[in-house]
Amino acid sequence: MCRVRLLLLCLCVLVAMTLTLAVSLLNHQTIQFDLPPKPPDLFKDKLNHQPGKPTIAQVKRLVSQVNWERLWYSHLRPILTERQPGSRGSRKVRKHIFSQLDSLSAGWSVEVDSFISETPRGPVSFSNVLAVLDPMAPRRLLLACHYDSKIIPSDPSDPQKVFVGASDSAVPCAMMLELVTALDLHLKKHKQLMSRVTLQLVFFDGGEAFEQWSQTDSLYGSRHLADSMSRIPHPPGSEQTTLLNAMDLLVLLDLIGAPDPMFVNHFENTARWFDRLIAAEKRLHNLGLLSSHPKELTYFIKDVNMGPVEDDHIPFLQRGVPVLHIIATPFPSFLHTLEDTADKIHSHTVENLTKVLVVFLAEYLRL
Numbered sequence: 001m002c003r004v005r006l007l008l009l010c011l012c013v014l015v016a017m018t019l020t021l022a023v024s025l026l027n028h029q030t031i032q033f034d035l036p037p038k039p040p041d042l043f044k045d046k047l048n049h050q051p052g053k054p055t056i057a058q059v060k061r062l063v064s065q066v067n068w069e070r071l072w073y074s075h076l077r078p079i080l081t082e083r084q085p086g087s088r089g090s091r092k093v094r095k096h097i098f099s100q101l102d103s104l105s106a107g108w109s110v111e112v113d114s115f116i117s118e119t120p121r122g123p124v125s126f127s128n129v130l131a132v133l134d135p136m137a138p139r140r141l142l143l144a145c146h147y148d149s150k151i152i153p154s155d156p157s158d159p160q161k162v163f164v165g166a167s168d169s170a171v172p173c174a175m176m177l178e179l180v181t182a183l184d185l186h187l188k189k190h191k192q193l194m195s196r197v198t199l200q201l202v203f204f205d206g207g208e209a210f211e212q213w214s215q216t217d218s219l220y221g222s223r224h225l226a227d228s229m230s231r232i233p234h235p236p237g238s239e240q241t242t243l244l245n246a247m248d249l250l251v252l253l254d255l256i257g258a259p260d261p262m263f264v265n266h267f268e269n270t271a272r273w274f275d276r277l278i279a280a281e282k283r284l285h286n287l288g289l290l291s292s293h294p295k296e297l298t299y300f301i302k303d304v305n306m307g308p309v310e311d312d313h314i315p316f317l318q319r320g321v322p323v324l325h326i327i328a329t330p331f332p333s334f335l336h337t338l339e340d341t342a343d344k345i346h347s348h349t350v351e352n353l354t355k356v357l358v359v360f361l362a363e364y365l366r367l
């Protein structure tokens with residue numbers, strides 16, 4: 001009897017110990033569950049970001065989706081108009097951008113960042129157009145250009161001819177629309193997978209000076225946006241990081257469309273991304289996927305210093321955002337003249353560059 005009691009006692013002790021352990025484990029889990037999620041290390045993540053490595057078949061499929069007719073007729077033509085900040089033309093171009101983005105299946109969140117700023121010609125209303133694929137993703141790759149046109153008086157002998165800024169920057173805007181159209185299904189899938197890095201497009205207003213380029217008369221839209229992004233907590237509710245910290249890289253397109261452009265690397269901290277542009281150009285050339293492209297490396301040239309170029313990246317650069325500035329240097333000969341028109345645009349160059357950027361985006365976002 002004594003032995004049975006002892007056994008029962010041991011069993012009771014064992015059950016009690018198991019229960020205590022189970023309760024303590026449960027409590028432990030509950031305590032962990034109640035803790036706020038650890039803030040993502042945006043800075044470490046963007047430094048460690050590795051691009052994908054698309055196969056030859058994937059590269060061929062990606063670039064076959066770039067459609068020159070669509071780029072030219074659907075995206076570019078409606079932008080080839082006067083579009084100074086606050087004008088009717090500006091409003092029409094914004095509507096065009098909305099309708100193109102709306103027609104895509106990826107599901108872009110589009111918004112207008114409107115504000116009024118003092119200019120040498122009095123207060124003017126400006127509107128940046130912002131589109132983000134997944135607003136909740138912790139990090140963003142920012143692809144941008146300016147959509148406003150510079151105020152250039154028309155020639156009194158030909159008053160019908162107005163400044164349309166084809167290379168400055170109607171073509172870059174049309175390229176951005178073609179990029180997201182060509183990659184639409186890939187971007188849709190990318191969004192469904194809730195990837196940590198998403199794509200944001202920005203069409204800046206007021207990139208041009210109204211009169212003489214200065215710190216106060218230029219870059220109206222980018223100065224405003226960089227400032228507001230630096231005040232918005234991101235991820236929402238974060239006490240440590242802002243939307244500006246969420247920007248992995250700003251890829252700024254400008255002055256694109258003239259034949260034989262040269263693009264140089266402007267910043268050491270983004271040289272590895274410039275190298276991806278070089279690699280994409282070489283790869284597409286060697287696969288025979290570029291037209292009117294005589295040398296393996298025609299556009300993206302390293303180790304040439306063209307000096308700093310002031311553009312819409314400056315307000316972001318000053319706040320620590322890494323920048324890849326894709327701007328033709330030397331500038332096109334017709335810059336800021338009435339001759340910056342559609343007939344000066346070299347179709348093969350624009351198509352080739354769009355293909356290079358399709359590969360770049362697919363690698364960066366691991367599409």
Ligand SMILES: [Zn+2]
Binds near residue numbers: 150208
């Ligand atoms: Zn310009």
